[in-house]
Amino acid sequence: MNTRKLQETAHALVDAGKGILAIDESFPTIAKRFASIGLESSEQHRRDYRELLVRAPGVERYVSGMIFFDETLRQKSAAGRLFPELLRERGILPGIKVDLGARPLAGHPHETVTEGLDGLRERLREYRELGACFAKWRAVIRIQAEQGLPSAACLEANAQALARYAALCQEAGLVPIVEPEVLMDGAHDLAGCYQVTVRTLRAVFEALAVQQVFLEGVLLKSSMVLDGADLQQRAGVPQRAGVREVAEQTLRCLRESVPEAVPGVVFLSGGQSARLATEHLNAMSLCTAEQRLPWTLSFSYGRALQEPCLRTWGGDAARREAAQQALLHRARCNSLACLGRYSPELEEAA
Numbered sequence: 001m002n003t004r005k006l007q008e009t010a011h012a013l014v015d016a017g018k019g020i021l022a023i024d025e026s027f028p029t030i031a032k033r034f035a036s037i038g039l040e041s042s043e044q045h046r047r048d049y050r051e052l053l054v055r056a057p058g059v060e061r062y063v064s065g066m067i068f069f070d071e072t073l074r075q076k077s078a079a080g081r082l083f084p085e086l087l088r089e090r091g092i093l094p095g096i097k098v099d100l101g102a103r104p105l106a107g108h109p110h111e112t113v114t115e116g117l118d119g120l121r122e123r124l125r126e127y128r129e130l131g132a133c134f135a136k137w138r139a140v141i142r143i144q145a146e147q148g149l150p151s152a153a154c155l156e157a158n159a160q161a162l163a164r165y166a167a168l169c170q171e172a173g174l175v176p177i178v179e180p181e182v183l184m185d186g187a188h189d190l191a192g193c194y195q196v197t198v199r200t201l202r203a204v205f206e207a208l209a210v211q212q213v214f215l216e217g218v219l220l221k222s223s224m225v226l227d228g229a230d231l232q233q234r235a236g237v238p239q240r241a242g243v244r245e246v247a248e249q250t251l252r253c254l255r256e257s258v259p260e261a262v263p264g265v266v267f268l269s270g271g272q273s274a275r276l277a278t279e280h281l282n283a284m285s286l287c288t289a290e291q292r293l294p295w296t297l298s299f300s301y302g303r304a305l306q307e308p309c310l311r312t313w314g315g316d317a318a319r320r321e322a323a324q325q326a327l328l329h330r331a332r333c334n335s336l337a338c339l340g341r342y343s344p345e346l347e348e349a350a
């Protein structure tokens with residue numbers, strides 16, 4: 001294992017003021033996103049949209065890496081260039097989603113385990129040859145306190161899979177992004193989310209230790225500690241707890257469960273609005289200045305970076321540049337948020 005190279009890549013992904021753009025939606029997920037703008041999910045539409053994102057001028061100032069879906073890693077731009085090549089020439093690292101999705105966990109209704117370990121060693125070798133230098137695997141944890149969810153079985157099965165995936169990635173020379181997402185769905189409050197997130201992260205890092213994963217060559221992709229979406233709806237506000245409280249509880253949770261050796265924690269947006277995801281990250285960066293944390297904090301957003309861009313584009317080639325500007329604006333806001341320098345006035349100015 002080339003530990004130095006893994007460390008370099010992990011650090012490059014969380015370079016100051018830079019984060020990751022997740023554009024790794026699977027076929028069903030991208031179909032859902034396109035349906036929201038009335039567009040069919042054909043190969044050409046997926047290519048056009050992802051080319052728009054990949055070629056957004058200046059995006060490399062804010063984005064260190066992009067996560068692709070298998071199709072995109074192999075796809076060519078309209079001018080016949082491979083997507084990973086287009087990223088590389090602008091200094092952006094190509095990454096790849098390697099899990100095959102969450103499937104029902106036998107004996108545990110309402111819970112899932114993420115699959116994709118069979119044949120993973122061979123797939124990783126191929127991805128490496130196609131230019132990927134990091135990978136992502138997402139586990140899904142659902143909170144339903146009245147039914148005792150998440151179960152110990154669900155946490156254990158997902159942590160095991162994440163650890164085996166991470167070890168295989170490092171063997172192949174790819175930095176594993178380890179993503180246990182605690183879903184926002186449900187009526188739990190902030191304290192409930194806090195407890196489950198701590199349990200989840202502890203299970204994950206225990207499993208990583210058992211599999212002897214090199215922590216300095218890993219990034220954690222975490223959800224934030226938030227109120228459940230149903231609770232938010234009932235309260236009639238997008239987030240019942242204030243921005244500062246979310247930031248403090250998320251950091252407290254990470255301090256309790258993430259080893260110091262991990263170079264960076266990148267957040268997923270998980271259904272938060274684009275602005276709120278930025279505000280939360282900014283508030284955490286401000287706390288970091290007060291508390292000195294061992295890891296760099298950054299973003300690895302999908303929806304919170306793409307939504308305004310996708311809406312602006314709407315499948316219309318004439319709105320391509322406006323859509324790219326919308327992406328750049330969100331990328332810049334989140335880059336500033338990594339440094340604690342975001343302010344809502346930037347939204348009005350844009």
Ligand code: 13P
Pocket residue numbers: 022138179268269270271300301302303304
């Ligand atoms: P969201 O930011 O839209 O949650 O997506 C991030 C991601 O990569 C989920 O796996």
